[in-house]
Amino acid sequence: MFDGGFLTTQLDKVIGWSRKYSLFQYPFVTACCGMEFMSTACSHYDISRFGAEIPRFSPRQADVLFVVGTISHKLSPVLKRVYDQMCNPKWVVAFGACASTGGFYDNYATVMGIDRILPVDIYIAGCPPRPEAVLDGLLQLQAKVEGRTTGESGLVQTSG
Amino acid sequence: MAPEELIETIRERFGDAVLGSHTAHGDATVVVTPEELRNVCQFARDEPQLRFELLLDVTAVDLSKLPEWETRFELVVHLRSIENVAILRIKVPVGEEDPRVPSVTKIYPAANWFEREVYDMFGIEFDGHPDLRRILLYDEFEGHPLRKDYPFDRQHPLVPLREAWTPGIAWKLEERWGQYARDRGEPPA
């Protein structure tokens, strides 16, 4: 019973399950998307229902990096450094069109998506995304944290 | 004070230093020589009947893509008189070789960051500015992006960029960088 790694896989499941409901986020808020981030965090949409309400402004204490808004080339070293300072395991959410792809700021100043700088786990679409979309992205991330994903696409398994 | 009167007052005082003027769309506009810019600003601020106390804005225009132009740049200063509720636009022609104008920070301290922005975006230097360095961009940035000959998407990354997640985007970027190299006459990488 204990030979096939049963205990470790079950333990992983328990750890994953407990992690997903206590995500401490580091909001790297720069631009317009921050307004929707505030809305999501406050009482109307209430992100604390999903266990992710505590922002940690120290990268050492955070599990998930929310990159909220446009990242310009001038800011990119800061973002890289914050990411490097976070402890493993860590996840990154690209919040909104600018963080995901650069959005319509396709010009000299803007990084065309933070995935040019760091690996990204979840992309939330929208300019800016509605709070419902943010919560959906958070649920997707929780599924990923728990390990219920397949392949490189990172899509959530719907069954099981 | 009507815009026409305003221009007349300045013309009376400065004569030939006023290169041109118009009142299109209700804004009084005077074009003055770079040498007289400070004096015009001083006059506009201190003259009791003008009292342009508030410097709204300093910006510039790159004229080189217009059908007709004489000097490459034009510095534009907007002043607001709170008492008279008037706007005065002062324009100064700036040449392409060694673009340089006198700074008005001594008269209007508010011009400080606006002039830094113009320096950053157009490369126009301001004589007598206390702290002329880039403000919106970074020191590693080459060129001045609001000049018309600067390609809108030539980037100067500060951290090494990773491979893009979407192959399509990577391909598009590679093609663009190659295009720049050809524009500049560099051999393809």
Place this chain on the structure above:
Amino acid sequence: MLEIVENRQPDVHQTPAGDEIPVDMMTIQMGPSHPAMHGVVRIDLKLDGETVVDSDVHIGYMHRGFEKMSELSTYNQVLPYTDRLNYVSPLINNVGYVLAVEKLLDLEVPRRCQYLRVIVSEISRISDHLTCLAAMAMELGAFTVFLWFIKAREYLWDLIEEVTGARLTTSYTRIGGVAHDLPKGFAGQLSKALKDTADCIDEVDGLLSKNRIFYDRTRNVGVVSRDRALSHGWTGPCLRAAGEAYDVRKAVPYSAYDELDFEIPTCKEGDAYARYAVRMEEMRQSIRILKQAMAGLPEGEVRVGDHRVTLPEKEQVYHSIEGLMNHFKLIIEGVRVPPGEAYHAVEGANGELGFYIVADGTGKPYRCHARSPGLALAQGLSPTINGSMLADIIPVFGSLNYIAGEVER
């Protein structure tokens, strides 16, 4: 991120007893990734103990090339970029931009449209002040205020969503009018939302205005006199808090502001508390304007009928070749604006928001420059905090309402 840098010469500090002790100056970087710096401002501070001796404010971490992008877009395509200038009150930016273009076109829009622009601008202004004060209070530790004001902001954003279809990035105005008329039953929704918002403002007034902690941390902190404010180029609530009753809505009335009755609140002290008080009162005045504008909303068209400027109705586009070509030309080539230059200012939430546009006769702006009130406010930050305590930076910075999209464009 704190970074302690090698010090230069030790300065001498005098204790109350008269002894002289050498003191090392400490250089600290505050930001850009600091919760109170809105993620995008870095202040290099030189500290003597906890007193700020010198400061250098670095901005530009959110510069994203609005002016370059607008040179590549047709006149109507610039509108989405203007949303993202001051993203807390995007509708005021929309209105300011189209007014500048209409000034170049010498275009007079219908009365109903002017009233609609006033209504959406004032809703935006309230939401901007709510956000500013919410963030300022939160940074000073009053988290309840943050929750309550964001709740009130949701009431207003629901209204904005009803009108424009988007919560935040609205792009509601068009050159020569607005995108569409108000939805049915809007008057009732507006009055209910305004009542809820006014209740919330009153609640926070009771909670915060006489709160000892908040008062002590903002009163006589970051004092800027009227002359100094003007010399920094300040406008808007920060200038009015210093005693100068300058408001573009009164000084150079645009749209329908000359027909509406409202007051310009001012304070004399010019400190962070005065800026808070002015913003609180301005929200009440905006509610007053909204009630009048809604009551006096005239009937009629919301766009000019000139098809060189506005798109034809969908009926015509699908059923007549003229309508189709008209639509095609306007979308592909853009509105042709005659050569010239114009500056038009509106009263943004932070002060005079002006657009300076140079047209060359084509469908794209040759140069589109936004005079942002925030850049002037930000350049006044460093002289204001020099000589104050380290902890005073937070209320001063909060009361200036630094919106990166607008300052750095």
